[in-house]
Amino acid sequence: MRERPIADALREELYDWRRWAARAVVLLFAALSGLSVVALTWLGELALEVFYAMQTRAWWSPLLWTPACTAFVVWAVRRWCPSAAGSGIPQVLAALEPGLPPEERRRFVSLKLSLAKILGTAGSLVAGLSVGREGPSVQVAAGVMHHARRWLPDRTAINEHGLMVAGGAAGVAAAFNTPLGGVMFAIEELTRRPEHRSSGLLMAAIVLAGLMAVSVYGNNAYFGVMQVASLSxxxxxxxxxxxxxxxxxxxxxxxxxxxxxxxxxxxxxxxxxxxxxxxxxxxxxxxxxxxxxxxxxxxxxxxxxxxxxxxxxxxxxxxxxxxxxxxxxxxxxxxxxxxxxxxxxxxxxxxxxxxxxxxxxxxxxxxxxxxxxxxxxxxxxxxxxxxxxxxxxxxxxxxxxxxxxxxxxxxxxxxxxxxxxxxPQLADHMLGPRQQAHAPTAPGDTLSDTTLPADRQ
Known part of the structure; x- marks a missing residue:
């Protein structure tokens, strides 16, 4: 096979404006997804401070506050954004299902859901529930990155699947200040079919989102640093x-x-x-x-x-x-x-x-x-x-x-x-009836035969 001259390769790389525009859009939304996780982190910490301050003043207050606040949060989520309930990781996995119609995909990841997830998670934390913000960070960042598809030029190699994978992984990277953890989460949980032409750019987006969190909170481990003596x-x-x-x-x-x-x-x-x-x-x-x-x-x-x-x-x-x-x-x-x-x-x-x-x-x-x-x-x-x-x-x-x-x-x-x-089991549960009704099953894919999710019953 004859190799292209270096000059031709450089000319194609430098003068292909669509390629550079796509890169700029992806990296911009990667930064925005990192900042969205920073916003979730800040609001979540503020919510916990409010709850602990109330609990310190009156030890019995959670007995009244927690059930009332939990009921309100669940009512509000079911009323306006049912797919903002729960962790957020199953929703992203459901949105990544091949053949899912766009209108169904928007039920699992979108800017509206990202905002609802931030507010809903803060509501759960201010209620004192035993929940974390890391799973929600995946759905929040995936929703922000998914929105980038509207700004990408035509005939780009980056598609919705790659954007959502990068967004979900960026959520883990930003939540834990571990870009490598986000990359591995993308490979291990979100997808086993990496897109070779854009994988380098998407990995850069994951790292950039993690760096946004580091720039705000510093390069600190989530629970601090453990000092472990030599093992025997x-x-x-x-x-x-x-x-x-x-x-x-x-x-x-x-x-x-x-x-x-x-x-x-x-x-x-x-x-x-x-x-x-x-x-x-x-x-x-x-x-x-x-x-x-x-x-x-x-x-x-x-x-x-x-x-x-x-x-x-x-x-x-x-x-x-x-x-x-x-x-x-x-x-x-x-x-x-x-x-x-x-x-x-x-x-x-x-x-x-x-x-x-x-x-x-x-x-x-x-x-x-x-x-x-x-x-x-x-x-x-x-x-x-x-x-x-x-x-x-x-x-x-x-x-x-x-x-x-x-x-x-x-x-x-x-x-x-x-x-x-x-x-994957929770994602299959969300997808089961919808996927069977709207999209063919890809070879090798299996969907569970379950009842309708709680938000549809």
């Missing part, structure tokens, strides 16, 4: 116990969420949720508040503060922290309020590691906490590489790289024995 073989048995507990509990958590959020349960509470969703949300909010009061506030909110204290060696949690946070996070997700599970999952994993360190008396508590965080997050989401990178960014040095990677892979493997991956 004495950590093997406690570490294996952490892997076992985090893998089994994470798999159980994922299975519980799938059954709850897809309406597979036939119990009284599932029927109540379908018939009276706002009342059910209020009941979930009251249960979360009751658990929070019983735990002296440790299970209320995203779990950032208790996890930060655990990593600093200040264990203020009770022996029941892990099961109480587990239940509070499940109920918060089941309520239908906007919010993700990444931060609460990391908090549960940190509690598992701290408990194992206390049971075994092992001095390397920080190392076990790090293993618990990566293990439970990997098991709950079945994205081991993403979980490994997110937690690895918090560890000072490379002492635990292999240990964290092994823990993530083993815990995720245990989770798969208990059930399928969480986000």
């Amino acid at each position: 073989w004495s950590l093997l048995l406690p570490g294996l116990l952490v892997v076992l507990l985090s893998g089994l509990l994470g798999g159980l958590f994922s299975r519980l969420l799938i059954r709850s959020l897809t309406g597979q349960g036939r119990d009284r509470f599932s029927r109540w949720r379908q018939r009276y969703p706002v009342r059910f949300a209020a009941g979930c909010g009251f249960a979360v508040a009751l658990i929070g009061v019983a735990s002296q506030g440790a299970t209320l909110g995203s779990g950032y503060q208790p996890t930060r204290l655990l990593l600093e060696g200040q264990d203020t949690t009770s022996a029941l922290y892990v099961p109480l946070r587990f239940i509070a996070t499940w109920l918060s997700a089941w309520s239908g309020a906007p919010g993700g599970i990444f931060a609460p999952a990391l908090a549960i994993g940190a509690g598992i590691g701290s408990d194992v360190a206390a049971w075994t008396g092992h001095p390397a508590a920080t190392a076990l906490i790090a293993l618990g965080m990566v293990g439970f997050l990997a098991a709950a989401t079945q994205t081991p590489i993403t979980a490994f990178i997110i937690v690895m960014e918090m560890v000072d040095g490379h002492t635990m790289v292999l240990s964290l990677m092994a823990c993530a892979l083993l815990a995720s493997g245990l989770s798969r024995l208990l059930g399928p991956s969480l986000y």
Whole structure:
């Protein structure tokens, strides 16, 4: 094959205005998607400060405030933007389904949904629910990036699929200040069919979105930096116990969420949720508040503060922290309020590691906490590489790289024995009836035969 002269290649590169215009549009919207996640972060932190200030003044206030606020948020979301409920990652996966009509895709990602997701997630946090802002960041950033398609020139190699993948990954990158984590999330969860002609540009967009968050909040790890001493073989048995507990509990958590959020349960509470969703949300909010009061506030909110204290060696949690946070996070997700599970999952994993360190008396508590965080997050989401990178960014040095990677892979493997991956199952549930009615099934794709989502019942 004859190679083109260098001069011709340079001329094509420099004088193709459509290529440069597409690059400019993608990078501009990447910066905007990063700033949208910064806005979500700022508003979420402000919401948590308001809630904690109220709780400090009156310990009993969550018993009234949390159910009322949760009911209002769920009512408002169902009234105006039903697809803004829940995590946001399943919505992006649903929007990425091949053959989905444009009008259906806009039900899952759009600028309107991004704004609604920011406000709804802030409402869930000000209510004191055990939710995070990382999953919502994926839907927010994907909606902003998806809007870039209107400004791209004709005959560009970049399509909606690539923009949404880049946006979703940019959400993770900006939320955790880990551009590499965003890239791996795109590869591991959002797509397995990278677009070769534009992948370099889209990777640059992911990094740029992450840099927007770094420019505002600084180059700091999400939970701070963990100082881990050199490891020894004495950590093997406690570490294996952490892997076992985090893998089994994470798999159980994922299975519980799938059954709850897809309406597979036939119990009284599932029927109540379908018939009276706002009342059910209020009941979930009251249960979360009751658990929070019983735990002296440790299970209320995203779990950032208790996890930060655990990593600093200040264990203020009770022996029941892990099961109480587990239940509070499940109920918060089941309520239908906007919010993700990444931060609460990391908090549960940190509690598992701290408990194992206390049971075994092992001095390397920080190392076990790090293993618990990566293990439970990997098991709950079945994205081991993403979980490994997110937690690895918090560890000072490379002492635990292999240990964290092994823990993530083993815990995720245990989770798969208990059930399928969480986000694809929820995405299939959202798509099932719509996809069967509007678009043909691509070869190799399978869609679950489930009931209509709660917003359509």
